[in-house]
Amino acid sequence: MAEGAGAKDLASGMGGNINKTEMLSAVEQYEKYHMYYGGDDETRKANYTDMVNKYYDLSTSFYEFGWGESFHFANRWKGESLRESIKRHEHFLALQLCLKPGMKVLDVGCGIGGPLREISRFSCSSVTGLNNNAYQIARGTELNRLCGLEKTCGLVKGDFMKMPFANDSFDAIYAIEATCHAPDAVGCYKEIKRVLKPGQLFAAYEWCMTGSFDPKNEEHQKIKAEIELGDGLPDIRTTSQCLEALKYAGFEVLFEEDLALSSPVPWYLPLDTSHFSLSSFRLTSLGRFLTRNMVKIFELLRIAPEGSQRVSAFLEKAAEGLVNGGRKEIFTPMYFFLARKPLSEN
Known part of the structure; x- marks a missing residue:
C-alpha cells in the first residue's frame, strides 16, 4: 500500500468530482453549513448527503497526501510508527469479527478503501466497501486494481441510511470512523442490522464526545464546532448516545470501550504541532507549513483550483480541534463496540 499521494496527485485530486471552476463556490456552500458561518445541527442533518459529499470532494486528496490510504486514527504503542499502528x-477489527477466508464482509463508509484492502489481505475475506462519494469510489477502485485485489475487494456507491443491498446479505460488517457522518445513529444502525445475517457481528470505531464533555462549556463547544467543520460532521454524538442508539436499533452489545483511554501514546500525537516525526513528516508543523505554501503556489499558478487554500485552512482548524479535544479528553475517535444481530427478532 502506498504511504500517500504525492504533490502531483494532491494538485490533480483537489476538488474531487467538483468542476474546478466551481470549487470556490463549493467551499463557500460547505462552510455555510457550520456554526462558524451561521449554520446549525439541524441544517447539517437535513443536508448531510450534500454536506458530506462536498467535504470529501474537497478534502480527500489532502487526506491521502498527509495520512495515506486509511483515513483513521489508531491507539498506539511506544516505538510503533503511525503506519504500523x-x-x-485494522487487524484488531478483523480479529474481533472472527473473519475467515471466503466470508462476505461490508465496510460501511469505506473512504478510498485502505482498510478494506488491508483487512481483505489479512483475513482472506471478500470485502465490499459502501461509499456515497463518486470521487472516492473511482480512486479506491483504481487502487484496488493496482494492488491486484479487484476480485476480492469492490466499492459500491450508496447511502448507508438506505443501502442498496438485500436483507441478510453479509457475514460481518464494520465501520471505521464513518457512521459519525450519519444524521441519525439509530436509523443507520438499523440499516446495518438489516443487511447483516442473523447471529453475525458488527464492529465499529466511532467518533464521539466523551462523558467529560460539557455542552454548557463554551470552550468545549468551540472544540466540537471546529471538529464538525473540519471533518464534515452533522453533530458529534456522545458515547452514551451511541451505545443507546445501538441497543435501540436491536443489536446485542457484546463489548464497548473507549480505546483512546488505554493508548500508551496519545492518538492525536501525529496532529500535535509540538511533536516532530520523520515517519509522519507531512503532519508535523514544518510539514504542514510546506504543504500550506505548496497549495498556495499551486493555486496562484492555477495548477490547483481557487478555494484550495481555504480547504487546507479548515482542515488545519480541524486538527487543532482534534488535538485540543484529545488533550482535554472530551473527544475520542475510537469508541469501539462489538455487537451481534439476534438470531431471531422478538
Missing part, C-alpha cells in the same frame, strides 16, 4: 488497528 493503523495496520494493527
Whole structure:
C-alpha cells in the first residue's frame, strides 16, 4: 500500500468530482453549513448527503497526501510508527469479527478503501466497501486494481441510511470512523442490522464526545464546532448516545470501550504541532507549513483550483480541534463496540 499521494496527485485530486471552476463556490456552500458561518445541527442533518459529499470532494486528496490510504486514527504503542499502528488497528477489527477466508464482509463508509484492502489481505475475506462519494469510489477502485485485489475487494456507491443491498446479505460488517457522518445513529444502525445475517457481528470505531464533555462549556463547544467543520460532521454524538442508539436499533452489545483511554501514546500525537516525526513528516508543523505554501503556489499558478487554500485552512482548524479535544479528553475517535444481530427478532 502506498504511504500517500504525492504533490502531483494532491494538485490533480483537489476538488474531487467538483468542476474546478466551481470549487470556490463549493467551499463557500460547505462552510455555510457550520456554526462558524451561521449554520446549525439541524441544517447539517437535513443536508448531510450534500454536506458530506462536498467535504470529501474537497478534502480527500489532502487526506491521502498527509495520512495515506486509511483515513483513521489508531491507539498506539511506544516505538510503533503511525503506519504500523493503523495496520494493527485494522487487524484488531478483523480479529474481533472472527473473519475467515471466503466470508462476505461490508465496510460501511469505506473512504478510498485502505482498510478494506488491508483487512481483505489479512483475513482472506471478500470485502465490499459502501461509499456515497463518486470521487472516492473511482480512486479506491483504481487502487484496488493496482494492488491486484479487484476480485476480492469492490466499492459500491450508496447511502448507508438506505443501502442498496438485500436483507441478510453479509457475514460481518464494520465501520471505521464513518457512521459519525450519519444524521441519525439509530436509523443507520438499523440499516446495518438489516443487511447483516442473523447471529453475525458488527464492529465499529466511532467518533464521539466523551462523558467529560460539557455542552454548557463554551470552550468545549468551540472544540466540537471546529471538529464538525473540519471533518464534515452533522453533530458529534456522545458515547452514551451511541451505545443507546445501538441497543435501540436491536443489536446485542457484546463489548464497548473507549480505546483512546488505554493508548500508551496519545492518538492525536501525529496532529500535535509540538511533536516532530520523520515517519509522519507531512503532519508535523514544518510539514504542514510546506504543504500550506505548496497549495498556495499551486493555486496562484492555477495548477490547483481557487478555494484550495481555504480547504487546507479548515482542515488545519480541524486538527487543532482534534488535538485540543484529545488533550482535554472530551473527544475520542475510537469508541469501539462489538455487537451481534439476534438470531431471531422478538
